[in-house]
Amino acid sequence: MTSGAAALPRDARATVRERWRMGSPALSLVFVSAVLLAFGLAVLYSASAIVAINEGRPGTFYLTRQLSGAAIGVVAFMIAAKMDAERWREWAWPLMWATLAALLLCLVLPNSIAPRVNGSKRFLFGTSLQPSELGKFAVVVWTSMLVVKKSEQLRRFTRGLLPFLVVLLGLCVLAAAEPDLSVAMLYTLLMAIVLFAGGARLAHFMLIGGLAIPFLWKEVERVQYAVLRLTSFLDPGRAPSAVSYQLHQSLVAVGSGGIFGTGFGEGRQQYGFLPYPYSDFIASNVGEEWGFVGMAALTLAFAAYALFGFRIARAARTPFLQLLAVGLTFTTVLTAYLHIGVVVGLLPTTGLTLPFASYGRSNLILTLFTTGVLANIGSSRERVTGVTATNPFAG
């Protein structure tokens, strides 16, 4: 069938080069992320400087360390953005095994390697590596891969949904043993979202949800709590009295910010009233120093991140990448909203970070890296031919 090929210039192919070109949603996403990163670093400096000085360190201690994370993160972003995201499919199982192994290592290794920090064993090698962050990416990649692989079987229970539940159970048990219930909850949510986007039956979700209620009674209470918070918002007289100290300080911070805030660096809560103001409650610093306007802008920025992420997902090249983009967008945005919800007292207190802002290099690198993967999904392979193909600077 190819006898005529000789009639054509075969060397034409040799001068063809392919490169990734970001579409407009991807460019917008990168812009939003850059703004969030810059803003996040500023907020981190403001929230951590006093704490660092009180600890007898230079005021820029946390900022410098975070900046090193940002530098690695930007490199990770660039690599991910120029690498065909489809290749993560092949890495799904290795990533999942690596996550399970790392989570297990956190538990079994002696305190010298996997130290106990504030009562939980979440880190490896001092506090430099937090395997549960890798786990977020692994959960999304692995679930997307298996959803696409199972395709039609997904609509059945035993051969479709059950394998997902087995792996999820393993992950959650390990995360809960650290203990880090927030991460276990996030894994569950992320897997559920990808499964739902992949076309799993709503009835199966209801069934699992129904079965899980007795085991997750605490979670149900949390939902009740959230509803209670909402009603108390409308009727302050009936607000729950047992608000934790941390949350109380956070509410004081957000409340004292008013409409426009006290001004950058002018906040009072980082003077030690609020424990860990630079991580689990960093958004309260935004609320205090940047006010309602700052919080609204932060919320909108993550909404924009979601919007562009979903646009990328909708137009993704393959079904696997559609799911991967949905999952990765949720990984960042869901974490952010759960964090903001906690800080303003809308949700029960959990240990979730604010992506781009909270101190934690594993999280920052992961967030920048997943943004890079999203940017690649939002890119198309462009063919460059002729002279410009061999010399990117010509033409």
Next chain:
Amino acid sequence: MTSRASAPAMLADWQQREIAVIGLARSGRSVATLLARNGSTVYASDAGRSPELDEAEEQLRREGVDVELGGHDLDRIGRVGLVVVSPGVPPGAPALRAAAVRGIEIVSEVEMALRFLPGLHYVAITGTNGKTTTTALIAHLLQALRHRAVAAGNIGTPLSEIALQPALPEWVALEVSSYQLHSTPGIKPAVGVLTNLSPNHLDRYTSVADYYGDKKLLFRNSDAASQWITNADDDAVESLAADAAGLHCRFSLRGQTDAYFDRESQMLVALGCKIVQREELALVGDHNVANALAAVLAVMLASPDHRAAGALERIRAGLRSFRGLEHRIEIVLEKDGVLWINDSKSTNVASTQIALRGMTRPTVLLLGGKHKGEPYSTLAPELQRTVKTVIAYGEAAPVIMRDLDGVVPVEQGGTVFADIVARARRVARPGDAILLSPACSSFDMFSDYEHRGREFKRLVTSA
């Protein structure tokens, strides 16, 4: 004025002067009607004469078209502003030369229709073989995805007929031949499919390079937003498409690529998703697996919505419900232990080659018709594998008998189709198959390949 593309307030430049439509088969007729209804002065002519053409003349006169049959007014054609040529008109025809020497633009019926269908979403399909099945399957899959989709172009319905309809379909699967590509400067499909390439139509092209050159015109308007589907197993296709801008996706029966056939699991895989098992397709032969892969890729690329989980279910259902095409390796019946197969659509040697590859019984092959210039000797290996007798008929019979002398037994069938079929019946024994796969065009004895196929089926079933 029922046309959706109602007469514009200002006519474009090419509409200001008289337009000549050359060739009045189905597409010529539709395009003349389309032009007349949109306010152009149209002169339509055909070198032939037949009852069908008389009917066309009457219908076009009612539309206000000036019709001439049995010849062309070359002086008049030399004065028109634009010439629209039908696919059946040979490139060297005097009417076309008359226009060419005066530098008058010659365009295809497809080009004309596209100018009346701005913003049309269409998948263009071309290639030497498999394009009709792929076109039909793409339209079928788009319908399975609940779109108002139609197949048009060479497959049957001219694109001009779509332009005449009051409502625009959401999608068109458009089959285009190399001749049409040659004179369709405005082609810019949402997705372009190039199924395969092999030397063909040497009666109309002076060289293989010219033929491939026309096929390459599919890519003439490519840009960064273009999407192309090519055959990774066909080097000629790949080198032809290599420098086209836009997204390139490939299908293959041999290796893993964007869409491929996994022989081990007998599974068709596209964009990383298992689609269907081969046995679920109601189409026979490897070439049809390739066609199905190309069609699935085309549909999945056509819109991101077609890659979502729910859409894949519908694509699968569409593949399972597709029943193939009439006249393309179509099983007519099995009678007295003899299987009759109608492959009248095979109008070239490569197409007949594909039909022969799928044969598992001793076969009596009906070969012949209007000779197109290709040698029949390339069929020798497949003929020796599966064919017990070739019955050569029609104008091509002497060439076939010369080319296949000493390869397999060849009998002269004559020029009366009923006699040819009767002779095949006498030669065949129970357990044999009789295959009509002529490798030639039908115009020496029939009006087109469909006529030939219908006649074959009538003779087979009525005996």
